[in-house]
Amino acid sequence: MITIGIDPHKASLTAVALDATGRQLAVRRVAVNAGTYKTLMGWAARWPQRRFAVEGAAGLGRGIAQLLAGGGEDVVDVPATLAARARLLDTGGARKSDPADAASVAHAAMRHKRLRAVVAEDHTTQLRLLAERRDDLAGERVRVLNRLHVLLRDLIPGGAPSDLTADKASALLRGVRPLTATDACRRELARDLLADLRRVDRQLSANQAKTSQTLAVTRSTLTEIHGVGPVVAGKILGHVGDIHRFPTIDHFASYTGTSPLDASSGDRRRHRLNTTGNRQLNTALHTIAVCQARDPGPGRVYYLRKIGEGKTPAEARRALKRRLANVVYRHLAKDQQRRPTVSP
Structure with missing residues (x-):
């Protein structure tokens, strides 16, 4: 079995092929573009019995890892920390280069038996993207509410209630009668923040609906x-x-x-x-x-x-x-x- 380690970068990737004893057979640097997959597979075709090890297949290496998995190749994900340890244990010590990094990825894949196999993206990937987006929206909502609380505190005696919502903020702003130009500016800014809050609330509702729809396809019993x-x-x-x-x-x-x-x-x-x-x-x-x-x-x-x-x-x-x-x-x-x- 030939193990091909891949060290990915934004503009290029470096592949190193090792045999079962860890001896280096070949090195290839490939530019990242529309023809990357075809070029890499043409180079690797000489080894019918092969598997690929991609560093950071959930991050910078996601693109090539997904292309390989979609093409039916045997692909494993090698964490960057594991590849770094393999490089330190190699005879080259801490010397770092793209071919050395790719070889370290291949060595780590040969020695570690429980690496995550890369599979083609499916609905679970969509659910993760939706969950990450919801976390971003929830954080943005908290920031908008905090800024709105500060402005309402200065506009209304006693400020706004802690369980502030868009409807409650709208009702409070309707009763504000600014006495100075500065308070008028605060009211305008509060209205802008209220519009932001309504937008984020709509996006959160849409995100939840999309999550429920995608979850239904998986037929999960977690609920x-x-x-x-x-x-x-x-x-x-x-x-x-x-x-x-x-x-x-x-x-x-x-x-x-x-x-x-x-x-x-x-x-x-x-x-x-x-x-x-x-x-x-x-x-x-x-x-x-x-x-x-x-x-x-x-x-x-x-x-x-x-x-x-x-x-x-x-x-x-x-x-x-x-x-x-x-x-x-x-x-x-x-x-x-x-x-x-x-x-x-």
Whole structure:
């Protein structure tokens, strides 16, 4: 089997072919343009038994990785940190060049057995894009509301309520009668911010509708879990992708940052909070845990039992999150086994 490591850049990519012993067979630099895929495949055609390893296949290498996967090639994603470690362990030390980087990517792929296989983008990719866009819109909405609060505080005695909405802000502004030119300027700016707030609210509603529509195509059962709506389900599916890339429930829990880290020393055994992992998935699981700890059901029973064992509310919530990671994993695994791959 020939392993072809690819070091991608914006304007070019460098490919290095290694045989099974790690011996370098050939190097090729290809300009990134409309003919990149054809040129690369023409060069690689001499090795029928081959697989490609792309550094950052979810980032800068997404373009070529998707073209290769769409063409039926065997492609794996090599994280940049893993390729950097392989380069440091090589005989060249820390010397850095595009061919050396591509060779390091290939070496990492040969030595690491659990790299993520690159598959053609599908509805889960769309859900991730929609989730990221919703996070951007939610952040923008918070910024607009904060600026609007500042202006209304100076225009209205006592300011605006904390649960400010576009309709409430509009009603407040209708009653403002500026006494100075400066207050008139504040009112005009507040009206501009109100228009921005209405625009963002419309975009958030459209985003949620599109997420629900895309989620329906996947036929996911995640929404059967209490506390999981279309937005949370879309975020989970978008960030997980192929659930089979996690060999066990424990691997998935580690990826979501819900499994506690062992911090034992000598005879003292303890665990500490895990702040690593995918923070977007961790946030989604936190949202589910908050809902289940609040509302009647098995989740609240488990939460109260942990409280009774002497755990703090935060510790009990983290224990519930760990259990919920198992529940989510099982739903995703069953859903993926039940349906064929959904094409966009």
